[in-house]
Amino acid sequence: MNRTASRWAIPLVVTGALALSGCVENNSADATAIPVTSTADDCQVETATATSGPVRFEVENTGDDVTEFYVLADDGLRIIGEVENIAAGSSRNLTVQMQPGDYFTVCKPGMVGEGVGQADFNVTGDAVTASESDQAAIDDAVASYTAYTKTQVAELVTGTKAFTDAYRAGNDDEARRLFPLARINYERVEPTASNFGDLDPKIDYRKPGAEAEGLEFTGFHRIEMDLWIDEARVNYPGEDIQPLDPAGRAAVADQLDADISSLYDQVHADDFELTIDDITNGAIGLLDEVAAPDGKLPGEENEFAHTDLYDFLANVEGAEVAYETVRDIAAGKGTDGEDLVAELDEQFAAMKDLLATYGSYDAGFVSYDTVDQAARNALGAQLNALSEPLSQLTFTVLGVDQGE
Known part of the structure; x- marks a missing residue:
């Protein structure tokens, strides 16, 4: 999470008169x-x-x-x-x-x-209200994306536990290898996860964000700082940064596991609901996470490990899943909807192809501090080319046929 601000403490349930009815x-x-x-x-x-x-x-x-x-x-x-x-x-x-x-x-x-x-x-x-046919498509899309979100959080639980187990045991090489992999599931559903009150700050706030909010620095990035402590000392030369002892490691690892477990419980609760605009706005929100001033594109998200390209791809994948969930609805909104879908298909493919030149989850990505500014500018240009049409997705899916 690149945010340096706290969110309002809210449930992700939107019910009653406030619930999105779907397409008009x-x-x-x-x-x-x-x-x-x-x-x-x-x-x-x-x-x-x-x-x-x-x-x-x-x-x-x-x-x-x-x-x-x-x-x-x-x-x-x-x-x-x-x-x-x-x-x-x-x-x-x-x-x-x-x-x-x-x-x-x-x-x-x-x-x-x-x-x-x-x-x-x-x-x-x-x-x-939505027409009966539109409502059926909306219901299917929401059910599909809700199931996807629950699956990602379930996988996050086990992936994080493997990472924290290696860290507790002092197996630092394995913990460093698992750090970016453990984060993939979280990054794919980050706008959803970040709506659960104080869990997102606990799980994914960076050091400056936690300090700005007067919060204890915990979660993925606290462990990251300990695993790449030499880099942390370079980034914060005025601070006396010392490695955590075994008890300190256990405390931050246990806290991260507990917070991820709480996220799982909330996502799997009986009253957990998503709406169609949670999906469409969440798609662009994932790309916002990449482009933020303290996010993946500038290299500030994982400031010690420089594993930002893993998070970058996971955000793009999550945005694409959200888009694919409502793709058929958008395509059915006349000529403009068809054109938007064609553009998004092309730009998602181009974005993933460009990221693939830097590695993969299986083979590993290059350290982001080796990616020069010209290459980052090229990534940013492609991200903009994807973000611009994606920002039109909510408007299109809501049912307004702009072509007529």
Whole structure:
């Protein structure tokens, strides 16, 4: 997790009037477009009302730092939609299928702290429903992706345990080998996993993020720092970084296992639910994790081990699974949907082909600190080529036929 900010403590369950109904009829008007300006200290939403259906928030960042924009439920806790990593001077869109009700909007400059400019947002009109055929496709997609998420977290439990066992035993070479492999399942479903309150900070916060939030530094990256302690001392020359003794190793390993087990319990709980826009927005959220200023592309995610390419590929794979889950729905939305699917098929293939030039899970990837800036720029260009059409997926899947 590259985030240096805490999330609101929320369940991932969206029920009742807030639940996404799915696709709207193809003769619906285009999504309501609402400009949003995120400044250094405010979040200016042009209008505080909208009619139910697809709403597109067009967020422009006029501040000096990266920002993010959220739509919250009426309790101010549950996240209805979010768009992250909006660089200074740039714009991003967030499309949300909105049911009648009361919401809040808020921006978070720097992606740290409470957020600024939280304001009421009201949606009027009728509840949005899906046609019977669309609803069946939506239900199938949600069931498929929910099962995928549960499977990934189940595999995360065993993969993490193999890693922590090697670390506890002092088998550092094996622990270093397993570190990037243990993280693959987490990185594939990271936007889902990161919605479980304080589990994501415990499992995957980096050292600067934990310290900025006043949290204990635990999880994958705490063990990473201990396994690559010479690199840690180079990165933090003003600190007296000492290796953990066996008791210290056992404590951080036990904590990581316990937190992963808690994540498993929550994902496998009877009331665990996902919605169609959890899938579509989660797909772009995974690519946001790659491109973030302290993420995989800049080489900041695994700052000691330099195993960022493993995480990079896992995020892309997770995004592709989310996309493939709703691909047929998108393709059925007229000419624009067909064109979008063709573009995404091409760009996902190109992204994976480029990453394959650096290695694989089985053979291993090159250390990311050996990838020069020109090569990183090429990875970034391909990531942008994939992210741009993927950002249109939610809008398309929600059922608006933009071609007619």
